[in-house]
Amino acid sequence: MNRVVTAFLQLVDADVSGSILVAATNHVELLDRAVFRRFDVIVPFDKPTAEQLVDLLCLRLSGVGLTKDQAQEITDKAEGWSFADVARACDDAIRTMALSNRTEIVESDVVDAIQELQRRRLPLK
Numbered sequence: 001m002n003r004v005v006t007a008f009l010q011l012v013d014a015d016v017s018g019s020i021l022v023a024a025t026n027h028v029e030l031l032d033r034a035v036f037r038r039f040d041v042i043v044p045f046d047k048p049t050a051e052q053l054v055d056l057l058c059l060r061l062s063g064v065g066l067t068k069d070q071a072q073e074i075t076d077k078a079e080g081w082s083f084a085d086v087a088r089a090c091d092d093a094i095r096t097m098a099l100s101n102r103t104e105i106v107e108s109d110v111v112d113a114i115q116e117l118q119r120r121r122l123p124l125k
Helices: 002-014 033-037 050-064 066-080 085-098 107-122
Strands: none
Touching: 002 033, 050 066, 050 085, 066 085, 066 107, 085 107
């Protein structure tokens, strides 16, 4: 991670264009404070609430059969996750459904996808 941050800082410092540079991260705690000194404006975004997670799950998965009640059951397993992480779990669950030759998703597809992503996540400092 240190090499990535160092390379990023060198690229930012070398930029002499008149462009606006925008960057985003889901893991602010993993970045060196020097990264933040390169930006004039820092806009923090809160993690989604349980209600927002339900809405996201319904938005992404209702077309393949996930109900609002199922989405509400699933949200506690993704508490504290970013929108991007939950969207990735939705995509993984849809892949599982498709590879199983099914046209409707089941709750366990989503739960398994969340658990697999949780297992692979970087340990936070």
